[in-house]
Amino acid sequence: MKYDILIAGVGGQGVVLASRMFALAAMKAGFRVSTAETIGMSQREGSVSSHIRIGDEISGSLIPTGHADLIIGLEPAETIRNLPFLKKGGKILVNSHAIPPASKPPGSPEYVPEALLAFLEAHVPGILCLDFTQLAEEAGTYRAANVAMLGAAAGTDMLPFSKEIILAVLETEIPEKHRAVNRAVFEGAIKKIKLSSGHPDQEQKVKSNV
Amino acid sequence: MTEKKLLMGNESIALGAIEAGVQVVTGYPGTPSTEALETIIRYADRCGIYTEWSSNEKVALETAVGAAYSGARVLVTMKQVGLNVASDPLMSLTYIGVTGALVLLVADDPGPHSSQTEQDTRAFGHFANIPVLDPANPQEAYELTKLAFELSHEFEIPVILRTTTRVSHSCGDVELAIAEPAPVEASCEGFTKDRRWTIFPRLTAERHPWLEDMQVQLSERFSGLPYNSLSGNGKIGIIASGVSALYVKEAVKGFEELFTLFRVGTVYPFPEKAALSFLKGIEKLIVVEELDPYLEEQVLQLTGRAHLPVDIYGKKNGFFPVSGEYNVDLVIDGINKVLADLGEPSHLSHASPAVLREELPPLPVRAPTLCAGCMHRTVFYAFKQAAKQLKNGSQVETIFSGDIGCYTLGNAFPLNMVDTCLCMGAGMSIAAGLSRTNPEVKQVAFVGDSTFFHSGIPAVVNAVYNGADVTLAVLDNRTTAMTGHQPHPGIGVTALGSASKAIDIANVVRSCGVEFVRTVETGSLENCVEAAKEAMEFKGPSAIVFKGKCVGITKSGTRLTIDPEICTGCGFCVKQLGCPAIFLPAGEDKPLIQDSCSGCGLCAQICPSGAIREDGVKE
Numbered sequence: 001m002k003y004d005i006l007i008a009g010v011g012g013q014g015v016v017l018a019s020r021m022f023a024l025a026a027m028k029a030g031f032r033v034s035t036a037e038t039i040g041m042s043q044r045e046g047s048v049s050s051h052i053r054i055g056d057e058i059s060g061s062l063i064p065t066g067h068a069d070l071i072i073g074l075e076p077a078e079t080i081r082n083l084p085f086l087k088k089g090g091k092i093l094v095n096s097h098a099i100p101p102a103s104k105p106p107g108s109p110e111y112v113p114e115a116l117l118a119f120l121e122a123h124v125p126g127i128l129c130l131d132f133t134q135l136a137e138e139a140g141t142y143r144a145a146n147v148a149m150l151g152a153a154a155g156t157d158m159l160p161f162s163k164e165i166i167l168a169v170l171e172t173e174i175p176e177k178h179r180a181v182n183r184a185v186f187e188g189a190i191k192k193i194k195l196s197s198g199h200p201d202q203e204q205k206v207k208s209n210v
Numbered sequence: 211m212t213e214k215k216l217l218m219g220n221e222s223i224a225l226g227a228i229e230a231g232v233q234v235v236t237g238y239p240g241t242p243s244t245e246a247l248e249t250i251i252r253y254a255d256r257c258g259i260y261t262e263w264s265s266n267e268k269v270a271l272e273t274a275v276g277a278a279y280s281g282a283r284v285l286v287t288m289k290q291v292g293l294n295v296a297s298d299p300l301m302s303l304t305y306i307g308v309t310g311a312l313v314l315l316v317a318d319d320p321g322p323h324s325s326q327t328e329q330d331t332r333a334f335g336h337f338a339n340i341p342v343l344d345p346a347n348p349q350e351a352y353e354l355t356k357l358a359f360e361l362s363h364e365f366e367i368p369v370i371l372r373t374t375t376r377v378s379h380s381c382g383d384v385e386l387a388i389a390e391p392a393p394v395e396a397s398c399e400g401f402t403k404d405r406r407w408t409i410f411p412r413l414t415a416e417r418h419p420w421l422e423d424m425q426v427q428l429s430e431r432f433s434g435l436p437y438n439s440l441s442g443n444g445k446i447g448i449i450a451s452g453v454s455a456l457y458v459k460e461a462v463k464g465f466e467e468l469f470t471l472f473r474v475g476t477v478y479p480f481p482e483k484a485a486l487s488f489l490k491g492i493e494k495l496i497v498v499e500e501l502d503p504y505l506e507e508q509v510l511q512l513t514g515r516a517h518l519p520v521d522i523y524g525k526k527n528g529f530f531p532v533s534g535e536y537n538v539d540l541v542i543d544g545i546n547k548v549l550a551d552l553g554e555p556s557h558l559s560h561a562s563p564a565v566l567r568e569e570l571p572p573l574p575v576r577a578p579t580l581c582a583g584c585m586h587r588t589v590f591y592a593f594k595q596a597a598k599q600l601k602n603g604s605q606v607e608t609i610f611s612g613d614i615g616c617y618t619l620g621n622a623f624p625l626n627m628v629d630t631c632l633c634m635g636a637g638m639s640i641a642a643g644l645s646r647t648n649p650e651v652k653q654v655a656f657v658g659d660s661t662f663f664h665s666g667i668p669a670v671v672n673a674v675y676n677g678a679d680v681t682l683a684v685l686d687n688r689t690t691a692m693t694g695h696q697p698h699p700g701i702g703v704t705a706l707g708s709a710s711k712a713i714d715i716a717n718v719v720r721s722c723g724v725e726f727v728r729t730v731e732t733g734s735l736e737n738c739v740e741a742a743k744e745a746m747e748f749k750g751p752s753a754i755v756f757k758g759k760c761v762g763i764t765k766s767g768t769r770l771t772i773d774p775e776i777c778t779g780c781g782f783c784v785k786q787l788g789c790p791a792i793f794l795p796a797g798e799d800k801p802l803i804q805d806s807c808s809g810c811g812l813c814a815q816i817c818p819s820g821a822i823r824e825d826g827v828k829e
Contacts, residue, residue, distance in 0.1 A: 010576065020216070021653070024216050045578060047576045057460075057463075059460045059538075061453075065560060069586040078576075083564070088564050101577070101786035102788055103622065108574050112796055123565050123569070170255040170415070
């Protein structure tokens, strides 16, 4: 068994925390696991990615090109930046809520989230795209977009472990005062993703929040 | 009973050290090494371990050496560039040796992800005659830490545990011998006076043959250890260490009949006996390693000495890159190049991705930047204004020298306020040097509070003593921010959080002989600009200690808003500050302030139309 997950986003979005949740869930499910995390300089509004490798074969923590079974993108541009890691037939879960770079250095291309989301739609069949930031905000805090995406991944049954296992990990890993809101975000996302994957509504799926 | 836990490489090193009975731990934070000491701090009280964040790596090592001379088991943590700072005591220590045990954790950073160099600590071990262990993942990091303590104790020598970013910052399921760290059994006999602790030419002459003999003994010992292992049964040999060995394993999966992999876990002294038995019968050898061609040089030497007819493919003949981080794809490419050269038919294949890199649309550059509300932005902006006024008034240009810390990010667009950055503590001394060769130009040096204590003070002393005309700006955000908010001597808190004597930076600067010293809070841009101007106009060394908060550890103030009725859409706030909280939505002409605003108010202070307010109209 091998299952490679890549989580991409911007510093401060909770990429590393989300990858720890997956890693702990994988262990709880009896798998071996290895993660590679971006720590330090890039965290300050820079691009951040975490690789999670689940399976029996011990490998290096970096997913090779074209090997990821699932990419979870907390932000459209960062999802595309990491797209070459996705294997053919791999799945993508993307947050349509865009985070434009803090500054636009001379020569940096314009950020048009709609165009990037359209690119994703065109190149990866069956992509699941929602405004997870808004979803999290509705359930209590926009900061829990990462947990909303964990919930969405669990809700679509694409993971090698159950949503109950992830929920159990959330219960032990998230400080008590934030637990209730995170649980609400997690469960809200499961419901929402079931609805949205049941009735694919292109209009809603590519709607960006900016 | 063993237990499996999800641990980061640095955490597993910490737990390994505690299990090995570590009693004293010192270090200076540096990515990717920092979490090792941070983890030990968590268990320090419970396990009776003395821990400290030292003011720099040399001090950390020397403090640890004092404890080790007393028979304690000690660990010192740093990153690869930190080892340069500690190299002076280290090069002598290797002759003297230790009792107890002394292990240096040194984390290398191929890539580099957050470092000023791509140097290789394996080479440093060779240079200093210190054994080096090179784990490949968190599990091995845990096991090799324990081995490092054993070896150090048995051979009475310091041992380097060398990791790389992908080991230190990788998380994995680690099987621990002890589920929860237990109190360390303190056996430390105390310091015994002996001439062996005082390095002298005579002692050095006596110890050098011992040191050389030790390398032979260790090489013998290493050859029998399971951390140097063989897998596969092919005629083409591959040698690799650390995480590169895992990349090779994955790259050659399914081709085990073609290759034999020799994984080296104890890299210095090179396990020659084990290597020789591997090399026998092998005619083609591929060396896969990040950073220096260290293993390559070892096997070149060994095959030469043993007259083995082995062709070696590595960095030296261009089959593998000499710099940068490796990964499975890169290793596949390198091995394929060798296979093609050998006329071998079977080539390793890459997976074909869903979307090729060439097919990606142009993506916005997302460079790391100062946080929203960071006090450094105010100081940089203030000096930018002061320098502009100086230029307009008297045509004098200004050069800004920085060094290592969050404030290195002051070089980013649109601030562009770091003209030089070399290493920790170098801002002031480089500015002093520049002042000698650019007498008509104003020199300003930035230093962080932690860096000031690390290696900034000697530069201040030197500037004063030699009369350099430099303005020093100390960016005092009350923490070591870049590496994760460790305390330092200016804060009045120890590594464990207990109160201690805070060393006042302004007083230190004064006592170094700087006559112009001001302390300014960064809340008011106007005050900062005024202070900057005054300091720059002062003849001779001057200093300002800017005091502000690090938004990473302090509570945010009230979020600001832009009143769209008043905002003229001039874009000044966006173009001048590069604050990540202010952004201009595509196609719009008026910017918005986002949730990440921490309420520093700098944008309100520069807005020409007064549209940004704390109590502004909500959009």
